[in-house]
Amino acid sequence: MSSHAPNPPSLSDVARLAGVSLATASRAINNAYGVSAATRRKVLAVVEQLDFVASPEAERLARGVTGRIALVVPHIERWYFGEMVAGIERELSTAGFDVLLYHVDGPDDRRDFFGRLPARRKVDACIVVAFPLDEDERKRLEVMGVAMAAAGGQIADHPFASIDDYAAGRLAVDHLLALGHRRIAMIASCEPNVPGWPVNNLRTRAYIDAMQEQGVPTDPNLVREIEWSAHNADRAMHDLLTTGSQLTAVYVHSDELALGAMHALRAAGLRVPEDVSVVGIDDHPIAEFLDLTTVHQPVREQGVIAARIVLQSIHGENREFAPQSVLLPTRLVVRGSTAKPRSG
């Protein structure tokens, strides 16, 4: 409990004060076999007294592992990502690992991160959160040469924890269809510069399939693709409305985008759900207070599982043993933003 401004006590201090050798002190502290109970007690007493903590640098240099795991995450200010990080951090720190945070947001960050790979040689594993990577970026990650997992997404053939975005999308669109809607618009989000990101494809394909299965022709005039932001969703909704497409419902790729869409609806003097039904995806905490019908996904859990996956592959490195990927379930949460179409 004493504050040591000058030099932290070293193992040799402990050894000297306890009257044993360095080796013995080390063994006692690490609970290794072959130390008498009395000796260990003596050493630990000194540790306590000196408030000794081993230098991780030295410890790890000698041992050859870092005890750290890199967490690569974009948009950390958004609920989804923060929630994911919360789950991951808890699991990792409980397992005794430290989390090295790499926030990769804009294209510059991105180029910098994958170019320099600042986490290289600093971690035992790496978790990438819902991050669409291009081919080059994936290759760069591999040169880190450590275990890897994806949370809320999928990267090459690495193990992952995520949801089935297609199923989630179907839940939302099928709900609208079941209510009797036919003129259903979609506001789809797409990552800039990464056209192939699966999430979008799947949530979009769910829409297309669901409509077709009901024999409803999908009308390009009812679809808008935007870069993720409530502003863009607001504008897209406004656009959809003025284009005069006679929609009775709108399926939005996420709740925060739905917020933007609802704003545009209100601005246009339309009521939800009387005039237009709205359904989102995520079950973001605000959804409840917006009375928004949405598809719930367990976010924190995805983080927890991704963390367990890398922990597993760190520990089982030697044996041939591939961790299992996990797809978590989603469920429709019906609130007040959806209803039967007026003229339905």
Added chain:
Amino acid sequence: MSSHAPNPPSLSDVARLAGVSLATASRAINNAYGVSAATRRKVLAVVEQLDFVASPEAERLARGVTGRIALVVPHIERWYFGEMVAGIERELSTAGFDVLLYHVDGPDDRRDFFGRLPARRKVDACIVVAFPLDEDERKRLEVMGVAMAAAGGQIADHPFASIDDYAAGRLAVDHLLALGHRRIAMIASCEPNVPGWPVNNLRTRAYIDAMQEQGVPTDPNLVREIEWSAHNADRAMHDLLTTGSQLTAVYVHSDELALGAMHALRAAGLRVPEDVSVVGIDDHPIAEFLDLTTVHQPVREQGVIAARIVLQSIHGENREFAPQSVLLPTRLVVRGSTAKPRSG
């Protein structure tokens, strides 16, 4: 670009292949003085070829610094905290530091973190984000013996970057008062178990002072203190309404709480701002879409400045040189949730 599964190349590999000594290789790589251009080129070529990266453990063991900074943050899933982290991370990584993330949420996390101090000996400095600490926790933090700064709050006499919560509160309440409101309710948030946390005091005191200056008696029936959550705000608003306190406006300590309050208002069949005006604090991204009048605070900037503060104190450790704390400005953002009182 080659992936090295077996053993990463070491400095001695580089030295051998370049035909120089370890020391020279090290100097060439670290841009130290006293290396001929030709030699350096040769060494760097080998570095490139081998895709060599120095072992941070060894580097730091030898150098005596860690190149890491601890970030202690609660509630990372909330916008405010995520935004703060984004600002801090960017600044630190640009300066070449790695960020060790410690998410401290519930009481258990808390006890664990301050008990074990997992960051001890692992970092050169520590940034604490808007975290109310009790006396014991602050003392524990000191034993880490490194530079420290607070972002969005204040800790003992450490330098900090935050806003003037009193001024922010005044901006909100004075606005309501100026519109003619007199029956103004307040929904105040308080951290559990930390009654003395300044933020709440200041935002609350702003309310009290503002009312008194206008000669409006503050009525305890118009005030509710809750633990931070939109749910609690919802309930508090409901309670305020049913208590029959004849309020015409409500001042809420933050935008996310205002969302809950607005939900209760809507549920009660009341309209904003026709029946009740609502004002929040933060200028959370959703505020715009809720058409919520609020007080803007620069969150990311607070993070950036806190980061600069610790960087400064790391570099200026030797000289007597205390970094300056910073109070960032806030401003009222008037939207559609506030208006003159009906009977005003």
Added chain:
DNA sequence: CTGTTAGCGCCTTCAG
């Protein structure tokens, strides 16, 4: 300008 020599603080055979 470059090579040699000690450590940095701890873990880990290998003897005793």
Added chain:
DNA sequence: CTGAAGGCGCTAACAG
């Protein structure tokens, strides 16, 4: 059960 000695990979004087 315990001590002595070497080494993890790199940096930093100190000589040449």
